[in-house]
Amino acid sequence: MTSIKVQKLQKTFQSKRKAEGLSGSVRSLFKPEYSSVEAVNNLSFQMEAGELLGFIGPNGAGKSTTIKMLTGILHPSGGETSVLGFTPWKDREKLAFQIGTVFGQRPQLWYHLPAIDTFTLFGKIYELDDRETKKRIAFLSEAFEMQDLLEIPVRKLSLGQRMRCEVAASLLHRPKLILLDEPSIGLDVVAKQHIRDSIRRMNQEEGVGVLLTSHDAGDLEALCKRVIIVNHGQIVYEDKVSNLKRKYLTTKMVEVRYAEEIAKDFSIKGVEILKVGHYGVKLKFDAAITSVDSVLAHISAAGDIVDITISDPPLEEVIAKIYEQAKEEDNKGK
Amino acid sequence: MNNLKFLLAIWKANLQSAMEYRISFLTQMIGMMANNFLYFAIWIIFFDRFKDVRGWGVNDMYVTFGILASAFGLVSLLFGNAFMLSDIISKGRLDYYLSMPKPVLLHAVSSRMIASGMGDFAYGFVSYALSGYLTWDGLARYVLAMLLAATVFAAFLILTQSLAFWFGTMSNFSNLVLNAMLTFGIYPITLFDNYAKIILFTIIPAALMGAIPAEFIRGFTWQSLSQLLIGASGFLGLAIFVFRAGLRRYESGSAIQIEV
Numbered sequence: 001m002t003s004i005k006v007q008k009l010q011k012t013f014q015s016k017r018k019a020e021g022l023s024g025s026v027r028s029l030f031k032p033e034y035s036s037v038e039a040v041n042n043l044s045f046q047m048e049a050g051e052l053l054g055f056i057g058p059n060g061a062g063k064s065t066t067i068k069m070l071t072g073i074l075h076p077s078g079g080e081t082s083v084l085g086f087t088p089w090k091d092r093e094k095l096a097f098q099i100g101t102v103f104g105q106r107p108q109l110w111y112h113l114p115a116i117d118t119f120t121l122f123g124k125i126y127e128l129d130d131r132e133t134k135k136r137i138a139f140l141s142e143a144f145e146m147q148d149l150l151e152i153p154v155r156k157l158s159l160g161q162r163m164r165c166e167v168a169a170s171l172l173h174r175p176k177l178i179l180l181d182e183p184s185i186g187l188d189v190v191a192k193q194h195i196r197d198s199i200r201r202m203n204q205e206e207g208v209g210v211l212l213t214s215h216d217a218g219d220l221e222a223l224c225k226r227v228i229i230v231n232h233g234q235i236v237y238e239d240k241v242s243n244l245k246r247k248y249l250t251t252k253m254v255e256v257r258y259a260e261e262i263a264k265d266f267s268i269k270g271v272e273i274l275k276v277g278h279y280g281v282k283l284k285f286d287a288a289i290t291s292v293d294s295v296l297a298h299i300s301a302a303g304d305i306v307d308i309t310i311s312d313p314p315l316e317e318v319i320a321k322i323y324e325q326a327k328e329e330d331n332k333g334k
Numbered sequence: 335m336n337n338l339k340f341l342l343a344i345w346k347a348n349l350q351s352a353m354e355y356r357i358s359f360l361t362q363m364i365g366m367m368a369n370n371f372l373y374f375a376i377w378i379i380f381f382d383r384f385k386d387v388r389g390w391g392v393n394d395m396y397v398t399f400g401i402l403a404s405a406f407g408l409v410s411l412l413f414g415n416a417f418m419l420s421d422i423i424s425k426g427r428l429d430y431y432l433s434m435p436k437p438v439l440l441h442a443v444s445s446r447m448i449a450s451g452m453g454d455f456a457y458g459f460v461s462y463a464l465s466g467y468l469t470w471d472g473l474a475r476y477v478l479a480m481l482l483a484a485t486v487f488a489a490f491l492i493l494t495q496s497l498a499f500w501f502g503t504m505s506n507f508s509n510l511v512l513n514a515m516l517t518f519g520i521y522p523i524t525l526f527d528n529y530a531k532i533i534l535f536t537i538i539p540a541a542l543m544g545a546i547p548a549e550f551i552r553g554f555t556w557q558s559l560s561q562l563l564i565g566a567s568g569f570l571g572l573a574i575f576v577f578r579a580g581l582r583r584y585e586s587g588s589a590i591q592i593e594v
Contacts, residue, residue, distance in 0.1 A: 013585060068586055073432040075582055096435035108430055110347060112354045117347060124343035125434055127336050153354065 002082075003177050003209050004047035004070065009079035011040040011065050011233075039065040041233035043079070049176065050207040052200075054224035054241070056214055058323065062233035063213040064103075067181050070211070071101050084176055097126065100170030100208075104182035107162065108169060109154045115165040116150040119172060126173035133172070140168040143205075144198045160191025167195060171202055177209040178202075184216050196222045217319055229322055236326040248318040250288040253311045254295070256281050259304040268298040279306075340436055341444060345412060348447035359449045366407075366453025367460075374399055374461070377520075390522035396465035398548040401476065402519045404458025405483035405543055410451025413443040413488050417512075419495035424503040426586040439577050443492065467552055475554060479547035482562040486542040489569035490515060492577055499580025511538060519544035539565060 015037045018028040040062040047053050057063050068074040070083050072092030081088060086095040102108075109118045116137065123133030141147045144164045154162060163183060170178055180199070184192045200223060202208050212219060220227055220241060227244055229237040237244070257280045266276050268283070270290035275282040281302075285295055299305070352359050377399070381392035409416060422428055422442060431442045462468060462476055494508040515538050523545035526534060534541040542565040550558040 065586075068429065071433050073429050074584070074586055092432065093435045093437075096433060101433045103429065103433075106427075106429060108433075110351055112351045113347065117350060121343050121347045124340050125436055127339075127435075 001049040002046055003049045003051070003084055004045075004211065005080075005082045006046070006066075006070075007044050007080045009040055009043040009066065009069060009081055010038070010077045011062070011069060011074065012077040013037045013039055039233050040069070040076075043230070043233065043235060045228055045235065045238065047209065047211060050203065050209050051226065052203055052210045052212070052224045054212050054214065054220040054227040055230065056217070056220060056227065056319065057230040058215075060232075061230045063230060064181050065233075066230075067101075067179050067211070067213060071095070071099065071179060097173065098176050100173070100175035100178040102163075102166050102170045102178065102180045102183050104163070104180075104185040107154070107166060109162065109165055111155050112153060114151045114153050115146070115157075115169070118154070119150070119169060122169055122172050128173060136172055136174070140171060143201055144168040145194070158191075160187050160194065163187060163191065163195055164198065167198065171206075171208065174206065175208060177211065180210065180212045180214075182214055183212070184214060184219050192216070192218065193222075199223060229319060231323055231326050232330075237322050244318065245312065248321060249312040250286055251313050252285055252287050252292065252295075253313065254283050254285075254299070255309045255311075256283075256299055256305060257307040258302070259306050262303050266302060268295060271295055271298075337436065337440065341440070344441070344444050345447070348414070348445070352447050352449045362450040363453040363456075366450040367457045370399075370403055370454065370457040370461075387522045388524035390524050393465045393467065394522070394548060394552070395520075396461050397467055397551050398522075398544045399520055400458040400461030400465065401480055401483055401547045401551065402458070402516065402544050403454045403461060404476075404480045405487050405547075406516070407451040407454030407456070407458060408480065408484040409488045409491070410448035411455060412447070414446035414448040414451070416443040416488050416491040416495070417448065418446065418505075419443065419492060420498040420504040420508055423496070423498040423580070423584065428581075428584055429586055432584075438581065439492065439574065443488070462551070471554075472551055475551045479550045479562060482566040483543045483547045485566040486539055486562075486569050487515070489566070489573035490539060492573040493569070496573070496577045496580045499577075499583045514538050515540050515543065535561075535565070539569060542566070542569075 013036070014034045016028070017033045017035050018024050039060075043062070043066060055063055055066065065074065069076050070081060070088055072088035072090075072095055075089045083095055084098050086098075088095055109115055110121070119137050119140075120133060123130065123136075128136070137150070141150055144167065146161070146164055146168060149157060149161050149165060154165070157165065167178075167180070167183060170180075178199075183195055183199075187195065196219065199210060199212075203210055210223065212223060214220060224241055227237070227239065227241050228235055239247075259279075261278050262276070262281065264276060266281055267273060268285075268290075271283050271285040273281065273283050281299075283295075299308070374395075377395050378392060381387075381395065385391065415422060419442065428438065428442060431438045431445070434441060458480070459476075462473075491508070491512065494511050495504060497507070498504045518534055518538060518540035521540075521544075523531070523534075523541060531541065534545075542562060546558050546561050546565075549555070550562060
């Protein structure tokens with residue numbers, strides 16, 4: 001079942017332009033000039049119910065604008081969208097009962113009150129009865145490990161604790177879909193892990209679909225099955241995360257530790273040696289050019305292996321590569 | 335019914351939020367009452383010297399000032415964000431309200447309580463009690479007139495602040511017309527000629543917040559009641575229409591926000 005269907009979605013903003021300095025300001029006062037910015041340009045994609053979909057791209061790529069159109073916050077300039085069978089900008093209130101939203105940069109919890117008070121208020125906003133609200137708060141506080149946080153004023157929580165409460169608040173009314181816009185922004189590694197685990201759990205236990213925008217490739221790797229990469233308001237890549245890795249993660253990094261000292265002139269044809277120590281070596285090769293078998297054979301011939309680690313480069317590098325390709329194609333097009 | 339439950343819940347949350355800072359809450363309330371008293375002292379001195387301005391005495395001023403203060407206080411308490419709507423629009427902070435399943439305007443304006451409004455609200459009743467017009471049915475008319483005057487006032491705020499959808503931030507302009515509304519609201523209506531009165535019923539509807547409610551409190555007339563009812567429903571309808579028209583132009587924003 002499809003939960004989101006987007007066809008040729010467009011959003012154009014009018015942006016005021018002003019020349020530098022005071023004279024520019026005076027000119028702009030009497031004769032303002034505007035230019036059009038296409039934040040989202042002919043975007044089409046689908047998302048299935050219960051899917052974990054990553055929507056990533058650099059700043060200004062159109063991620064947040066797309067999310068805002070999907071929730072009914074913004075009216076599009078063109079195209080069609082259906083979210084859980086609703087047209088977001090026409091059926092905003094009905095849709096809001098079915099979805100949850102978290103904007104990492106815009107808190108929804110009341111700053112001066114303990115989170116539990118916002119949860120209770122949300123119970124009224126989403127028209128839950130008091131017993132159901134209490135039951136749901138108890139469940140979410142266990143799922144998000146926030147039993148000790150609920151009665152502390154939000155202003156006194158750490159960013160990580162607050163984000164956990166924010167995501168939990170968006171799930172209070174049992175939405176079928178949550179749209180998370182940069183939920184891990186500014187969080188440390190542990191807090192990010194906490195949030196990711198809780199989101200994964202809610203997806204598995206309640207089947208809630210997750211559309212996630214993020215700068216952090218780690219969010220994508222840890223949570224999403226499928227990814228859409230956008231740039232300049234257009235899709236530049238759309239596939240499963242596993243395919244993305246297979247296609248672009250051909251470079252392998254290998255770290256080996258030996259039982260005895262190895263030769264200082266350690267080398268393998270077609271392999272870049274990054275570092276050679278007395279008992280270990282760190283190297284990098286492209287598996288599409290040099291076979292993994294032959295590299296491993298050379299490594300084991302060099303001595304008795306104590307430990308070996310083979311890893312892929314971080315996803316950030318892959319995404320950067322895709323952006324670069326999209327940029328080059330753009331330039332060629334021009 | 336659900337929207338009423340929602341409003342009660344949000345007002346409760348506002349009160350809880352304001353009471354987190356107990357001392358600030360109390361000082362704002364008491365400070366505003368003292369401020370009103372000092373302001374009104376000038377009118378007491380004025381009427382002590384001149385007694386009467388075209389049939390308008392100090393007792394009329396007590397009622398007019400009372401209704402103005404109570405209506406202002408009520409809007410501050412229940413719809414505090416109506417004073418900040420322009421900022422909310424121009425800084426893209428309507429996103430929060432648009433992502434919730436409730437009417438955007440109602441949710442946005444009711445999401446803040448200005449604690450000092452409690453002082454204004456209470457002071458208005460004291461001022462009415464001191465006017466010499468206090469009776470039981472007068473008090474009932476006071477409450478009704480205050481609700482209608484508060485509706486006109488809130489609608490006027492929404493109307494002027496919603497211009498931010500078209501012209502960017504309008505908080506300075508809105509403050510300007512707000513001050514004009516309050517200033518003309520307290521002046522004796524008998525000072526103005528017919529042309530000025532038209533302005534005071536339409537462009538700056540100060541008469542619907544001061545003189546007309548005061549007239550209705552002093553004595554029931556169908557004319558003053560219908561003026562108040564037509565004014566309140568007309569301005570409210572217009573404010574909702576303008577806000578909705580503006581909402582289609584809303585452009586959100588990317589400013590980082592640290593509190594609701």
